[in-house]
Amino acid sequence: MAENARVIVVTSGKGGVGKTTTTANVGTALAALDKKIALVDADIGLRNLDLALGLENRIVYDMVDVVEGRAKLRQALIRDKHTQNLALLPAAQTRDKSAVSVAQMQQVVQELKEEGFDFIFIDCPAGIEQGFKNATAGATEAIVVTNPEMASVRDADRIIGLLEAQGLHSPQLVVNRLRPEMVKNQEMLSVQDVQDVLGSGVKLLGIVPDDKDIITSTNRGEPAALVKESMAGQAYRNIAHRLLGEEVPFLDLEVRTSFLENLKKLFAVRR
């Protein structure tokens, strides 16, 4: 079997910014484009990726079982409900991050490569400790997820430095939970602002709006990427195309301010 897998870690530093959501959606979107995808939940002890994919009831073995020899990799891999192209390697829920070492993680990734997947995505836990080191160990590319919000961008910057130190250069950036309305009102950092402060070494991969579809589709266990009319779903489908090297324009999320509104604002200030 050809071993051409791209191994991409999805990371952020700060917790709760959308790593798991991004992993599930981008993986699902790429599978729909007929790529063979493996999703690895590296958040050991805080298993979540199974929920995003609606696969929580199918788990028999997990990554720690594989690492400790209780199960073969193929036994632990769960086929997705929607597509034959997607498989999940779940995290252990009752263990902690120290249950897997860097070397063991690399071994798991190597075995996944031998299975002939096109993409292997590793959903990284929050933080910069052991879990981060494990999740990045087998990766050759990185996606950094951030929200247009100060603490998240700061942590992203830190993570970018740490990735660099691990030889993972020029990570790709996903700005998640953008609220165009707030940006328009000068109440939220814009994507350009985020790029400005993070610097030119980071390439923009996608802009995902804050969208209730993410929550409702997680409720159903069906990633929003499968929902045609979903804005966030579209944003994730676009990311999938960009990962395949296609040029896709960024979603026009800008809420245009009319000339009149600006005039009003101007006079409001001057009064």
Next chain:
Amino acid sequence: MKSFLERLLGRTDASTRGIAKDRLRLVLLQDRASIPPEQMENMRLEILQVLQKYVEIEEDELDMKIERGDGAVALVANIPIRRVLS
């Protein structure tokens, strides 16, 4: 001083967006320039070695630190010289 045009476009640094961007810029500058103590000590020793080729230094009085000012980070060193070697 904001230009008429900038005000027309609704850009003002007093917005929380502008404030956030400015604060982020500064804090990232600081974060990126923070050097672990061990590395700082190594750097201090190496700089010292270079200087000692040319001047005799009051080692006890030597002071070297990273300082953060308005929008910039600098390595500030105060190195008392006893005499110049020739």
